[in-house]
Amino acid sequence: MANNNKDRRDFMGMALGGFTALGGVGALYAMKCTWDVLPSVKTAGFTTLNMKDYKENELVVEKWRGKPIFVLKQSPEMVEKLKKEKPDDLKRLIKVGNGYYTVCIGLCTHLGCIPGFRPETSDFLCACHGGQYDVTAQVTKAPPPRGLDVPPFKIEGEKLVLGEEGPEYKKMLEDGITIQA
């Protein structure tokens, strides 16, 4: 009788434990989802840039998903110079129409400060920890581990849609020029 009782109790214990675990997993899943980025925030995460508006060698800071986006139109001389000196970095530029543009997220890849553009030397300096980037936003001086990230983009005629992944962006990912931001 005593034994029989113990078995029944064990069964109830295990059944209770099982259901509790199941419920716990469900609750944790709900909690995880509650903290996910809201759909309204996601749908607002697109920005269209009209590339005709930009002037050569003049940095413009746009905003995409709350982050600063650097847009810098390169002069033909700079493109020529890059072709000769740093052909790899040239791949970091986005060609829209006939212009070449540096488009990147203006947050230092080290700890996320905003680097400043220095027109006289055509480079970016992150004053927080001394990181430096060249004109294509490729890193030239540590501590940043890599160049500034390129936001997902899609070329539509003379326009650039940030937030959508066009073939040119996917190629950049494949070539390891940027990481998924």
Add this chain to the structure above:
Amino acid sequence: MAHFDENVRPFSNEWLNERLAIDKLKCVLSTEYWIPKNINFLWAMGMVLAATFALLLISGIFLLMYYQPTTELAFDSVNYTIMSEVQYGWLWRHIHGVGASVVFLIIYIHMFTGIYYGSYKRGREIIWLSGMLLFVLFSAEAFSGYMLPWGQMSYWAGMVITNLFSGGSLHANALVEWIRGDYVPGQAFLSRFFMLHVLLVPLAIIGVIVLHFGALRIPHVNNQDGEIFDFDESAELYKAGKIKESKVIPFKPVFLSKDIFVIGVYFILFFYLVFYHFEFAMDPVNFDPADSLKTPTHIYPEWYFLWSYEVLRPFSTDTGLVAFGFAQVIFFLLPFLDRSPNVAPASRRGLFKYWFWALLIDMIMLTFMGKLPPEGIWSTIGFVAASIFIALWVAFPIITATEKKL
């Protein structure tokens, strides 16, 4: 059913005793909670912390009444409404701001007192672990609170600290976005950190404080000599009137009088800071409203996080993160890394004496370097100090293993 006397008046001592055992509770918690005689003012830091926590709780409740947790209104609700409109709003804010800063100074004194006298050892491990858990919770509380005024430093500290969760080369951006609830710190971030700051973390802190106090009750408080004696025997002597022969005193009223004296002196200093030098706890950068398109030239945390920030900073991203993680968890392991059998003040132990002061000086160095811009000689000193920090902990088990039994 227990025995209930029908003739006692409601709410009289006897009536309460039958229902709540208040006399027994008083014995356990105060009049027969035995404290060694041989302890100095450093042992009062626990009560100083409890008092500061109470001040933070009360001032926080008053701030909560006017604070607006939205990205549009947060800055003005603190810097205009509370500071200029609400009568004595400035008082609550300054108590809260100064309290948040000073509480860490006291925590560090409390921690290093424990390390110096070996109070983390043999039988007192849970006290140490729960204390370290409290340190982590207070850090989370301080960080989430720092976000709330939504100034420039709030925003960028939020950006930098949440970026740490991307795990360097792991590029776990999805995790970072999940923590923020947005691509950058925004409304979702502010409201969830508001919730953490006013509800979840304080609740956890109160729970762990109860655990911390409970963990103290059985192994009892350590003393200046690390002397082990029978508390029950000593308590009997005290109760028999042999106060001089006994090595213990009751918490209330005898030890409490000393605690309250220390708290009194501390409050004089505390309110001096609140009324005359509150600015040390107020970063000037945080008086600019948050701007996602502009970074402050130099981002640094509050002084109490500088040492661990400086362990992160001089290395490359991945190494830095590993070193940072190391600095966060290594103190938890202290009781298990210490291989020496001695519970004694550092001055009477072997190499441990030098280790203790080296660690303290190194952490002060790291604190200074964390505040200075990472350029030239400062980054070199920072790198050396961060390496020494790690080296000291690696050497710790070896140093303590060579120690002779006292």
